[in-house]
Amino acid sequence: MAVEPKIRLDHVSKVYPGTDTPAVSELTLDIDPGEILVLVGPSGCGKSTTLRLINRMIEPTGGRIYLDGDDVTDVNPDQLRRRIGYVIQQIGLFPHQTIAENVATVPKMLKWEKKKISARVDELLDMVGLDPRVYGGRYPKELSGGQAQRVGVARALGADPSIMLMDEPFGAIDPITRESLQNEFLRLQDELRKTIVFVTHDIDEAIKMGDRIAILGKQSVVHQADTPERILAYPVDDFVRSFIGAGTAMKGLAFERVGDLDLAPFDGPNGNGESGAEPTGTITADATLYEALEEMLRTADGKTIVLDDSGEPAGVVELSHLSDALRTAQDEARRHYDELEAAS
Amino acid sequence: MSESVAPVITKRRADQDDAAKAAVVSVTSTTRLWRRFSLLLAPVLIVALALVLWFYYQSLGVGTTAQIQVSSALDWDTKLRPQLTQHLTIAFWSTLLVIAIAVPLGVLLTRSGVRKIGPAVLTVANSGQALPAYGLLIIFLALLGQGARTVIVALVVYAILPVLRNTMVGLDSVDRSTLEAGRGMGMTRLQTLLRIELPLAVPVIVAGIRTAMIINIGMATLAFLIGGGGLGITINSGLKLNQDPVLLVGAIMVALVALTFDWLGALAERFLHPRGL
Numbered sequence: 001m002a003v004e005p006k007i008r009l010d011h012v013s014k015v016y017p018g019t020d021t022p023a024v025s026e027l028t029l030d031i032d033p034g035e036i037l038v039l040v041g042p043s044g045c046g047k048s049t050t051l052r053l054i055n056r057m058i059e060p061t062g063g064r065i066y067l068d069g070d071d072v073t074d075v076n077p078d079q080l081r082r083r084i085g086y087v088i089q090q091i092g093l094f095p096h097q098t099i100a101e102n103v104a105t106v107p108k109m110l111k112w113e114k115k116k117i118s119a120r121v122d123e124l125l126d127m128v129g130l131d132p133r134v135y136g137g138r139y140p141k142e143l144s145g146g147q148a149q150r151v152g153v154a155r156a157l158g159a160d161p162s163i164m165l166m167d168e169p170f171g172a173i174d175p176i177t178r179e180s181l182q183n184e185f186l187r188l189q190d191e192l193r194k195t196i197v198f199v200t201h202d203i204d205e206a207i208k209m210g211d212r213i214a215i216l217g218k219q220s221v222v223h224q225a226d227t228p229e230r231i232l233a234y235p236v237d238d239f240v241r242s243f244i245g246a247g248t249a250m251k252g253l254a255f256e257r258v259g260d261l262d263l264a265p266f267d268g269p270n271g272n273g274e275s276g277a278e279p280t281g282t283i284t285a286d287a288t289l290y291e292a293l294e295e296m297l298r299t300a301d302g303k304t305i306v307l308d309d310s311g312e313p314a315g316v317v318e319l320s321h322l323s324d325a326l327r328t329a330q331d332e333a334r335r336h337y338d339e340l341e342a343a344s
Numbered sequence: 345m346s347e348s349v350a351p352v353i354t355k356r357r358a359d360q361d362d363a364a365k366a367a368v369v370s371v372t373s374t375t376r377l378w379r380r381f382s383l384l385l386a387p388v389l390i391v392a393l394a395l396v397l398w399f400y401y402q403s404l405g406v407g408t409t410a411q412i413q414v415s416s417a418l419d420w421d422t423k424l425r426p427q428l429t430q431h432l433t434i435a436f437w438s439t440l441l442v443i444a445i446a447v448p449l450g451v452l453l454t455r456s457g458v459r460k461i462g463p464a465v466l467t468v469a470n471s472g473q474a475l476p477a478y479g480l481l482i483i484f485l486a487l488l489g490q491g492a493r494t495v496i497v498a499l500v501v502y503a504i505l506p507v508l509r510n511t512m513v514g515l516d517s518v519d520r521s522t523l524e525a526g527r528g529m530g531m532t533r534l535q536t537l538l539r540i541e542l543p544l545a546v547p548v549i550v551a552g553i554r555t556a557m558i559i560n561i562g563m564a565t566l567a568f569l570i571g572g573g574g575l576g577i578t579i580n581s582g583l584k585l586n587q588d589p590v591l592l593v594g595a596i597m598v599a600l601v602a603l604t605f606d607w608l609g610a611l612a613e614r615f616l617h618p619r620g621l
Contacts, residue, residue: 057528082530092525096543096618106529139620155529165528 004069005030006195012053012063023049025219034193040206041216047199050220051165055084082106085156085164089171091148093140099151100136106158124154146177164196182208203244207251215240229255234333249326256325258292258306259285263315282307289325292317386607397596404589417581417590430573434492434564438499439557446504450511469505477502477563485570495572499563503556510552514545547617554609561602
């Protein structure tokens with residue numbers, strides 16, 4: 001656990017001139033290397049401001065910011081930003097430049113060689129699923145919203161920054177495209193292992209994208225910062241509870257896989273157990289408990305057969321497994337927070 | 345279930361996208377076609393008008409059969425050619441000075457910090473144009489004396505507004521999110537100005553310059569009033585002598601100059617327009 005945080009915000013504040021109440025008040029937050037930390041909260045809570053304090057698009061009025069242990073609160077902000085990828089909801093592609101020129105922005109500023117730049121542009125466009133030969137010469141207006149944000153992500157990755165800041169990157173994109181962009185982005189992140197700070201107002205997106213989630217209230221006060229599993233299992237206060245809303249138990253089920261359960265034995269196609277009804281639904285061992293519940297509801301049956309890799313029944317998952325799993329998660333989270341409290 | 349529905353929805357959306365895009369493309373391509381056509385049409389009309397003028401001028405018998413007054417007023421080497429040169433010189437320098445003053449000023453007034461005084465400066469520039477051109481010339485005559493230089497100064501004051509206003513509007517209308525993205529990637533303020541704001545504002549700025557240039561060419565016709573020369577002399581002679589041929593030749597020459605430079609302005613707008621917009 002002694003990993004040095006990639007980004008450390010140390011009592012960072014922002015007070016706009018002419019206002020008394022700070023927009024961000026004494027925020028302290030560590031972001032570990034390679035994780036996606038999602039800042040989530042109701043609109044106006046200062047989550048975007050917080051994000052923009054990290055690359056100093058907004059200058060903090062108090063506190064220190066550290067990257068890799070170096071205090072960057074006073075370094076040249078333009079130099080700082082070239083080390084940090086930045087993706088915004090409005091994308092902001094340069095309309096008078098081709099896709100390739102857009103993606104080459106930061107490498108060009110860093111005065112890379114021409115050959116290296118064009119190789120990098122091709123690599124990045126490939127990475128985000130756009131054929132460089134098809135799209136490289138096009139202009140932004142010729143792209144759909146989803147394609148444009150792919151370019152936005154590729155451009156932010158230009159000089160291979162180790163940190164990415166993403167401000168509601170998929171917020172303006174239709175739900176179907178958003179879903180596929182989220183999935184692709186997570187797959188990309190599996191390879192790239194960037195340190196990412198991701199802002200959203202959508203708790204479901206936060207749960208999906210975040211390795212950790214920081215739930216922010218007014219003035220960016222951190223109510224709870226933890227893994228999605230723990231937050232769902234154990235919301236620390238009413239604010240968090242009301243923000244994550246209804247269906248927390250259901251959402252929590254998505255984090256565990258059927259294969260990890262201690263399954264009930266499968267009694268054969270006809271020899272059934274005490275319930276008398278044969279479970280009809282089937283799922284694979286890598287399905288989540290959420291999918292298991294879905295299957296139980298679909299078949300209006302209290303259990304579902306789990307198939308192994310060869311398609312043979314390996315066991316049966318029952319409703320009680322699910323409630324047990326939830327209880328275990330809640331107990332684990334409560335114990336974790338009790339320990340934290342005891343330690344402090 | 346959900347797997348089977350999703351692709352259908354996606355497909356329908358893609359179709360709609362294509363249809364919408366096709367409609368947009370057809371609209372832009374017709375306007376583009378029309379623009380290209382008008383760019384080609386203008387020089388044809390200009391050449392036709394010039395030919396008409398040339399034949400008309402030949403038919404007048406300047407220096408031979410024409411009345412002595414007409415011959416003297418329309419003599420090419422001593423009257424028309426020097427007047428044309430003066431006219432173009434005045435228009436050229438006044439337009440160049442307008443660009444040199446108004447574009448940097450417009451850039452300056454859209455920088456954060458001095459932005460607030462922008463409207464005030466625009467009001468002052470507005471008053472330059474609100475004054476009658478004639479009055480403006482007289483005021484500068486009183487201040488600076490006779491001559492083409494005075495005319496140029498007066499025209500700069502008169503024509504600065506369109507360029508200043510268009511520079512400010514052009515820069516202000518650049519999508520803020522492109523600037524946000526540029527700054528966020530570590531572009532300096534100067535880099536965002538030179539690589540994003542100015543290239544994107546070029547069409548609007550050039551349109552302002554074109555307007556100023558046409559104003560200057562038109563107004564240079566009044567230069568003769570304070571001894572600045574120009575084609576206004578010939579028009580004035582035609583009126584004074586009550587000689588329609590002199591009046592016509594002068595007027596058509598001014599029209600030809602204005603049309604030619606307006607066309608050159610249109611060409612500039614066309615070729616300086618950034619691709620991708």
